[in-house]
Amino acid sequence: MKKPEKNINALIAVPAYNEEQNIPQLLTLLEPWKKDVIVIDDCSVDRTVSVVRDRNFLCLTRKSNLGLSAFYSTAKDHAIKHNYTHLVAIDGDGQHDPQYIPEFISALQHYDLVSGSRFHDISNIPASKIASNMFAILLFKKFLNITLPDVACGFRAMKLSAITDDSKTSQFGIIYEMLAQHALSGKQTGFVRIPATYHSNDPLNTKISEISGLLETIYKYNPSPELNSIVESIKSKTDFRISMFGCGFKACYQFPDAYLFSLLYSQKVK
Secondary structure (H helix, E strand, O other), X not given: OOOOOOOOOXXXXXXEOOOOOOHHHHHXXXXXXXXXXXXXXXXXXXXXXXXXXXXXXXXXEOOOOOHHHHHHHXXXXXXXXXXXXXXXEOOOOOOOOHHHHHHHHHHOOOOOEEEEEOOOOOOOOOHHXXXXXXXXXXXXXXXXXXXXXXXXXXXXXXXXXXXOOOOOOOOOOHHHHHHHHHHHOOOOOEEEEOOOOOOOOOOOOEEHHHHHHHHHHHHHHOOOHHHHHHHHHHHOOOOEEEEEOOEEEEEEEEOOOEEEEEEEEOOOOO
């Protein structure tokens, strides 16, 4: 843990894509930080931009859908231009509660990178989402020797220098690349416990783009044949299985672009 950092000036950035239904409630909760909030719209085809601007929040728009890697790049550029020192990212779908923002900013006094940790209480998390997130956590542990409680949470806070500038990172891969690069450089990541919120209409599967981003990041640092086997399964859109640390996972392909994960068996992971 580093020495406490002073003079933290954080930009709160929200990635949004077709969030017309979910973002109004989020914006209401973000009112106390309004002057430091920016919504970055990823070429939505609904009324997301109009909703945000009607609420008098700053909104930047893109002419094409570029994903999270471009979101972080755009947010970082805006933060530098307006003299911010740090960035807080919070998803636009309403799954994250802004009341935890002060805890993230407080943690930035001791860490360059802080992530939400959602799995301290799994009682209300769908089984398939527990399985998919445990799959990601254990891949980090097995192939990168990095042990973290959550590797895919979008609620994050960071020093601007912690945002990777690797242009080869895929749309979703930056979520994993940021953590891997930070840990492998010898730095510790801070975590803030937050509730895991899943809406009744949320999909229970995991998009291939998310899985590919995870595998791409890990393969970059450890090109294991076992990982390559999973990559080939995803390319051919076939089911696959893997066992790690006494936990067995099955991933079933779901048309057109997702997998549904299940935990076949498990024992307590140390």
